[in-house]
Amino acid sequence: MFEIYAINKLKKHNMFQFFNSDQKSLQKLVREYVEQEIAPNAAEWDEKDVCPDHLWPVLGQMGFFGIFVPAQYGGPGLGLTERAIVLEEVSRHSAGLGIAMMTHDLAIAAILNFGTEEQKQKYLPQLISGEKIGGLSVTEPTGGSDFGNQNTTIEKTEEGYVINGRKCFITNSHNAVINVVTGTSGVNEKGRKIISAVIVPEGTPGWSAGRKEHKLGLRGSVTGDVICNDLKVTADCMIGKEGDGSKIAMHTIGHFGRSGMAAIALGVIRGCCEEGVKFAKERIVYGKPISALQAIQLIIADNQVDYEAGQAMLYNATSIYDSGVQCAPEVAAAKLFVSRNAVKAAERTIDLMGGYGVINEYPAGRFLRDAMAIIPSGGTSQIMGIIVAGNQLR
C-alpha cells in the first residue's frame, strides 16, 4: 500500500531512487569529499584556468579513477553508473575538474576493454592510483566527427610504429603522460583509411603539447593540441590489432566519454538547482524572500524537472551498459538531453538571480560557461541527434 503524506510532509528526494545501497553510500562518500576538498577551490581553478592535477594521487586513493576496473588491475570493479555518480558529484562544483577526470578514465577504458593482458598490468594500476595522468587523443583539425578521415599516421616499421600528426581540442593535452592516440595505419581494399589506436608511454621522444586553448568554460581542465613528431613506439603499444582504432574509439567515446559528459552536465544542473534554491531563500525583495514569488518558483521547478529527467535518462543508460549491453544511442540521447538542459538551467538560474547572476562571486555564470562548453565535448548535440535517429531508423 502506498504511504499517504500530507502535502507539507512530502519527502524531498534528491537522489535517484533506483540506486542500490552501495551506490547511495558511494554518492554520500564522494559528496563529502567534494564538499570538503573541491567546492572551496572550484571558483579559483576556473578563474585561474588551472587543472588541480596535484590532486590526482588523492583522487586515485579515494578510488575515483577507473571505478569500473576489476580488482585484479587495481580498481574496485564497479560500473559506468558508479563512475557517473562520481562525475556528477565532482561536477556539481567543478565541471572543469570533472572533464579532466573523465578523460583520464577514457585512457583507462580503452586499455581495459581492448588492451592486452600485459598492457592492462602495466598501465592500469598507475592510472587508477592517480600516479600518472592519462589522455585520449582522437580529434584532429579536420573535425572530430569526421573520424574516418584522420591525417595522423601510424606507420608500421620493423621495430614497431612511427606516429606523425597533430590532434586538437584534447583534454589533458599538457598534463597527461600516458596517452592513447588514434591514427591512420593504411588504406583498405575499398580505399578507406584503416584506423588504429596505440598507447604512447610516458616520456616517449617525439611527443609534445602544442597550443593551449583559452576556453569559455570547463576551465580547470587543460585543453589543447598534442603533436606526434616521428614518435616511435614498440609493436606492443598497439591496442588490439591494426584497424581496431574505430572500434576502440567509438566504444570508448560512445559509452565512457558521452556518459561522462552527461554526468558532468547533470552535475551542472544540480548546481543550478541547489544554488537557485539557496539564493531564492536568501534574497529579500519586497520585504520577503523571492522564493515566495511564483515566477521564481517556476524557475526552481523547471530546473528540478530537468535534473530529475536527466538523472533518469543518464542512469538508465549507464545501467544498460552495466548489465552488459552496449547502448551508445541511449548514452547519446542522455548526453543530448542533459547537456542542452544544463545550458537552459544555467540561463534560468541567472534569470533567478537577477544582477547577481552575472557577478562572478556567484557560480551561475560559471555554470552557463561550463554548460556551453559541454555541448561540443564528445560530440555536438546535432551529432548526438544523428546517433539517436540512426538507431531509430535502422
Place this chain on the structure above:
Amino acid sequence: MALNIAVCVKAVPDSKYYDKITIDPATRMMVREGIPTVISDLDKHALEAALALRDKNQGKVSVFTMAPESARDNILEALAMGADEGFLLSDRVFAGADTLTTSYTLAAAIQAKGPFDLVITGNESDDGSTGQVSAQLGEWLGLPHVMNICSLTFSDNSLQLTALSEDGSIDYKVALPAVLGVTRKVNKPRLTNIMGMLKAKSKPLTVLHYGDFPVDDNYIGLKGSPTQPGDIYAPKLNRKTVELSGSPEEIADRIVQELCKAGVRQ
C-alpha cells in the same frame, strides 16, 4: 606489541539538518526521526588515532556505538575508514540514557567483548558536548584515563601523551590498558575511500541487545539515569526592527544603551 583497541563513536544528527530538529514537549527529548546521523567529529579523530596505532603496531580496532539500529550506517562508515569490527548496542531498554548510564553500558559491552589494551573516544560529542563519557568509561573500567589529548605516540609498551590544559599542556606517560579522550588537534582523520566502503560490508557488525552482555539493570537506560532533563523549550526568536536616527555619535550611544538594556553589556 599488537594493540587491541576499542573506539566509542557516537551517531549524532548531521549539522546540516539542525534546523529540522525539534524537542518533544512531553518527553523533553530530541526528536531525531528522519534526521540523518553522522559520526561525531571528534570520534573520527579517536578512530583515526586507533587506526594509526593499529597500522603501526598491528592488532585490531573494534568500534562501539550505543544507538538505534539506524546507526548501522555510521558503524559501516567506521568500518569503511578501516576499523575491523563493529558493535551496535541497540535496545529499547538502553534508550534515554544520560552520560553515566551510557558510559556504564558501553563499559559493560567493552568488558564483555575485550580484553582491550586501549579505549579511545572523542573528548566530547558534537550534540551533547558534556565531555563526561570518556572519563566515566575509565572509572567504570577501573583504568587510568586522560582527556584533552592533542598528541599521542606509543613505544616501549607505554603511551606518551600530551593533554591540553587551560593554560598550556601536560605530558603523560601512561601504561596500558587505559582510556583516552582525544581532541581535534591529535590528527587528521583519513578519508573514507571506495575500496574501504566496499570492504566494510564484509566486516563483522554485531548488534548487541539487552541480554547479550551482562549489565546491572539499575544502571541502564532512562530508568537508571540519575540525571533527568528539566524544562526544555525553544527560545522565542521574534525579531523587532528599531530604526535609530540622529548623528553617528548619537546612534552609537543609543546602540550601547540598547545593548545594556538587553543585558548584553553591563
